[in-house]
Amino acid sequence: MREEKKIRVLVAKPGLDGHDRGAKVVARALRDAGMEVVYTGLHQTAEQVVEAAIQEDVDIIGLSILSGAHLTIFPRVCQLLRENNAEDIIVMGGGTIPDEDIEELISKGFARALFTPGATSAEIVGWIRKVTAEN
Amino acid sequence: MQQKIIEGIINGDRRMVARAISLIEDEASEKETILSAIFPYTGKAYCLGITGAPGAGKSSLVDQLLVLLRRQGLRVGVIAVDPTSPFTGGAILGDRIRMQEHALDKAVFIRSMGTRGNLGGLSRATKDVIQILDAFGKDVVIIETVGVGQSEVDIIKYADTTVVVLTPASGDSVQTIKAGIMEIADVFVVNKADLPGADRTVSEISMMLDLGGKKRAWRPPIVRTITLDGSGVGELHRALLDHREYLTSSGRLEKAREDRVRRDIVDLIEYKVKSTIWRQVSGSAEFELLVSRIMSRETDPYAAAVQILRSINLNGLSP
Numbered sequence: 001m002r003e004e005k006k007i008r009v010l011v012a013k014p015g016l017d018g019h020d021r022g023a024k025v026v027a028r029a030l031r032d033a034g035m036e037v038v039y040t041g042l043h044q045t046a047e048q049v050v051e052a053a054i055q056e057d058v059d060i061i062g063l064s065i066l067s068g069a070h071l072t073i074f075p076r077v078c079q080l081l082r083e084n085n086a087e088d089i090i091v092m093g094g095g096t097i098p099d100e101d102i103e104e105l106i107s108k109g110f111a112r113a114l115f116t117p118g119a120t121s122a123e124i125v126g127w128i129r130k131v132t133a134e135n
Numbered sequence: 136m137q138q139k140i141i142e143g144i145i146n147g148d149r150r151m152v153a154r155a156i157s158l159i160e161d162e163a164s165e166k167e168t169i170l171s172a173i174f175p176y177t178g179k180a181y182c183l184g185i186t187g188a189p190g191a192g193k194s195s196l197v198d199q200l201l202v203l204l205r206r207q208g209l210r211v212g213v214i215a216v217d218p219t220s221p222f223t224g225g226a227i228l229g230d231r232i233r234m235q236e237h238a239l240d241k242a243v244f245i246r247s248m249g250t251r252g253n254l255g256g257l258s259r260a261t262k263d264v265i266q267i268l269d270a271f272g273k274d275v276v277i278i279e280t281v282g283v284g285q286s287e288v289d290i291i292k293y294a295d296t297t298v299v300v301l302t303p304a305s306g307d308s309v310q311t312i313k314a315g316i317m318e319i320a321d322v323f324v325v326n327k328a329d330l331p332g333a334d335r336t337v338s339e340i341s342m343m344l345d346l347g348g349k350k351r352a353w354r355p356p357i358v359r360t361i362t363l364d365g366s367g368v369g370e371l372h373r374a375l376l377d378h379r380e381y382l383t384s385s386g387r388l389e390k391a392r393e394d395r396v397r398r399d400i401v402d403l404i405e406y407k408v409k410s411t412i413w414r415q416v417s418g419s420a421e422f423e424l425l426v427s428r429i430m431s432r433e434t435d436p437y438a439a440a441v442q443i444l445r446s447i448n449l450n451g452l453s454p
């Protein structure tokens with residue numbers, strides 16, 4: 001009676017700025033798509049995010065970014081994943097990130113995908129399904 | 136891979152522990168081999184169950200208990216169970232939010248799980264995950280479960296000590312709390328004691344306990360807590376230690392664990408028989424034929440069940 005492997009996603013809102021509305025909307029959309037979303041809330045450090053991702057054995061880390069800290073947080077998360085032999089966990093993000101930064105983060109391999117506020121839930125869900133199936 | 140995971144669990148590799156838990160949750164084929172192999176390393180962890188209505192403050196209490204347990208130098212595993220949506224199979228697992236302070240403590244391992252359609256309120260995997268955390272070297276395993284309706288009664292199957300968390304306001308006057316939940320408590324917590332009505336809740340629980348009439352060897356203590364400032368958490372910790380001492384010295388701990396082994400074997404047999412039968416029966420031509428014959432009243436479900444059972448082969452029991 002093997003169940004299908006459940007997709008598990010960690011959603012975190014690193015940095016110091018205030019609200020996590022966007023992250024919650026995404027979390028709900030992923031749940032409605034049948035995924036398990038570990039929601040860790042506000043003010044996460046990269047260390048906390050990576051440790052939680054390891055304990056929770058998630059397939060994906062999704063970081064919600066509003067504060068402009070993206071150029072430091074994504075590389076740091078990737079570095080910590082490597083140090084913990086956990087680089088098979090896919091890092092994605094969403095939020096207000098300027099186009100040129102998106103290009104830089106993706107081309108340097110610090111994030112597999114970055115969704116801007118215009119992205120639909122369906123796009124994000126579809127993308128996660130695709131990359132986890134490939135992994 | 137299997138061997139690497141088994142060794143990882145025993146040698147304290149948290150990545151392998153996390154992987155093993157996923158395999159168990161997904162009912163992967165490696166599951167039984169892993170659980171068998173680690174079994175000799177289990178039996179040391181003390182298991183603490185925390186249940187109560189949604190939002191009662193269970194995660195906040197776990198967070199604060201972690202502080203005290205860590206001060207004692209104990210290694211702690213936490214299994215935080217949240218409901219899975221019956222419609223989509225998805226879940227939002229949010230208990231970690233309250234436990235962030237322990238996120239970087241290498242002696243604490245927190246795992247969130249969805250109930251995945253198990254009516255017991257506890258994920259079917261919970262029992263097996265306790266074993267993994269036990270073999271991993273945790274001295275205490277805390278299980279936080281969704282307290283909805285009757286389901287949390289399941290927790291006493293796995294927990295050595297069960298804590299029921301109530302709150303003053305919430306309209307859940309003790310009388311209205313579903314039968315069953317009062318009986319499972321080894322310790323009562325009235326959390327949010329900063330809110331009005333805490334005294335009333337305490338005396339209602341107390342009256343309820345007296346109403347039972349019969350003299351008990353252990354009368355569940357009632358502890359007031361406020362997780363906002365930590366008051367009462369020390370007292371809760373002492374109550375837990377007292378209960379453990381009571382179980383150990385009276386021989387009840389040993390007895391309860393033996394009963395648990397008995398039930399585990401029966402559960403496993405049932406599960407294996409059921410899944411083997413189901414695999415052979417579901418969708419089979421014979422089964423479908425019988426369904427239509429029952430519909431046309433040529434035979435009846437009772438006769439059909441017997442007929443199917445006769446053709447079942449239980450020799451190659453499937454995992």
Ligand SMILES: Nc1nc2c(ncn2[C@@H]2O[C@H](COP(=O)(O)OP(=O)(O)OP(=O)(O)O)[C@@H](O)[C@H]2O)c(=O)[nH]1
Binds near residue numbers: 327330
């Ligand atoms: N006033 C007051 N609020 C509290 C207290 N303890 C917890 N809360 C609040 O109650 C809410 C729920 O707390 P949690 O610890 O998440 O409760 P829970 O029982 O784990 O919730 P679920 O896991 O969702 O069922 C939070 O907003 C807490 O801040 C308390 O002692 N007093």
Ligand SMILES: [Mg+2]
Binds near residue numbers: 194230
């Ligand atoms: Mg909780």
